[in-house]
Structure formats: C-alpha cells, structure tokens
Amino acid sequence: MADDADLKPLPLDGLHRRLGARIVPFAGYAMPIQYEGIIAEHNWTREQAGLFDVSHMGQLLVEGEGAADWLESLAPGDFKALQPHRVRYSLLLADNGGVLDDLMVTNTGRSLYLVVNGATKHDDIAHMQARLPAGISLHHMTDHALLALQGPAAVAVMSRFTLTPETANQPAFADLKFMAGARYQWNGVLIGVTRSGYTGEDGYEISVPSTHAEALAEALLAHAEVKPIGLGARDSLRLEAGLPLYGHDLTPEITPVEADLSFAISKRRKTEGGFPGAARILDQLFNGAPRKRVGLAIEGRMPAREGATVWNGDTQVGIVTSGGFAPSLSVPIAMAYVETPLAGDGTALEIDVRGRRIAARVVPMPFRQKNYVREGKQG
Structure with a gap:
C-alpha cells in the first residue's frame, strides 16, 4: 500500500474529509471509498442521485487539423463521422489488438475531448x-476536476441550475440527450457537461476548473436528492450494469471481440480496418474468438472475486475478472472470461471460491436494466 505522503490529493480532498469519507489509495490518489456505507450509497444512487469525484481520470484535449484521422489510427471508432457535441465510447488498441484503455471521446466542435482511466492516463498520454x-496538439487538463452526478434524480437536480450554452450553436442544457455534451456557463465559470456515466443510470459527467470544483460540489450536495458516493459503490454499480473496468476486465491481452465490445468498432472501420491489431480483431469478429466476457449469476451468498477460476466439470474453462455482491439484486454476480463454446446464456458452470465449488450460470448482461435516456426513451 502506498504511503499517504506519496498519494496525490483530489481537488475535493478537504470536502471528502469533512463529509467523513474513508480514504484509500487508488491510482496514486487518496480517494474516498465510502461515506455512510457502500450498500446505502449504491441504493441511494439507484433511487435518487449520487455525486462522485472522479478527478483522478485523465482529461485530454486533442486539437488541430486531422485530429479525427489521427485518433482513428489508434482506436477503431469512426471519429470523422462524430458530430459536434456527440460522445462516443472507444478503445485505445495495442498492435496485437489488445486493449490499452477504454475512453470516452466528445467532439466539442473545436477539438476532441477525451476521458481516460486514472490508472493508465500517463501511459496513454505517452502512447x-x-x-x-x-x-496536432495533446493537452492534459490537469487544472480541471471531474464530477459525476448519477441517478434518476440527476436531471431534476441539474435542471435547477442556470446553465447557459457557451455559444449559440451548442444545445440548450434541457436538450442534452444521452451521449451528448456541450460547454455551459455556470456562475461565471465555464464547465463541460456530458450526459453519460459509469453506473447504468441516467446522469452527467461535469468537467470544472479545479478552483471551482468545491463550490459546484457543494451546490449539488445542497439538494436533498444528492449524496456523496465513494469508489466502493461506483464499482458495485458498474458491475450490475455489466460495464468493464480497465486492468481487470480489460487488458492488453484481451481484444474488443473477446471483451464483447464489438459495438465500439464502427461499421466503416469493420470494412476498412486501419486500426492497431485490425487483422486479428476482424478475424475474430467474423470467425469467432476463443473466449468471451460473460455475466455469471452465482448460487448462494458467497461472492466470487477477481482471480477465481471457472470450471466445467474437471476442466478449468475461465477466470473471474470482476465479482461481488449486487445490492440491487441481493445476490452475488461476476464477470468472467470463459471459452466461447460455454459462453451461451444458461450454461451451467462452477466457480472455485476458496477451495469450494460454487454453482453458477451464464446470464445476459447488464445484470440490471440500464436507465439511460436515449432520445426520450429509457434503456
């Protein structure tokens, strides 16, 4: 464990401590893992709105003519077709087709705004x-914090704020749909808002200058529907939503096809290729991959954690990459990579948990319905 003196504080470190957060090391930062408790925070986010400090994430701006073409040489998205103020999920790929990181890409109209994982951001930037x-320039926005407001009450809370579009051609805040983003003036401060998140709930991610982050966080927490939420609940929320975590469910040895993320390879790129590892990835896409990321429902109450082995009779056929108790479902769940012939829904398997075989079966993901709002429709 890192010495506390070696950990970087988040811009909201003082606020987290005043709110009674339990602080742990994560990605080189002193991060709040919980406040009143992981299960309570998880359920609050599902029912109301949770405020997450995700300022450890890397925020990058890519500017210059040809920026979209350049990003297409690193990732399999169709960024040339990404319309202004739209957001796309993508993958930074290694030459072997493995995943170096997953990221969100927003076309701001003037630049590409990227959000990458905190644990990998320096490697991503170097790459x-x-x-x-x-x-083409790449700017690391170290002077900005990143907050996420997630949950069914997030829209109602944000609608109470006066948010003025930076320019006339940007969408009004009330018109911001899922996977869209724009910049707004709030109390004289320019903030970037995307309607996105990592919980399976509707909500927003907000990029704000670090000097104004505490004022914005306190303004959000002043609403009765909003409570601070730590890393622990963020992990259980994303697990229920079937969302992979880099370094666990995604690694440089795992391809997008194996990770069940083929949707991140755009239609044009599936035809043209031109991204790292394209030959391997496209071969798997059309001919099948040897393994696949699946959801597992586990019998009983004992959760299976990362590293637990998955068995079909006497043969090891996979490994758990994320697992835990699902508060919304009151059962343990897991994500695992298993051999493709055994990846079909309903397949009965076993997981070795501390030397004991636990029955499990393959189930569709997400484990719980996502509540994103897509052009007025939920799901």
Missing part, C-alpha cells in the same frame, strides 16, 4: 504523444 504528428 499518444509518441504517435502525435506535427500540427
């Missing part, structure tokens, strides 16, 4: 800078 051509 990108080594491949950066003349005329």
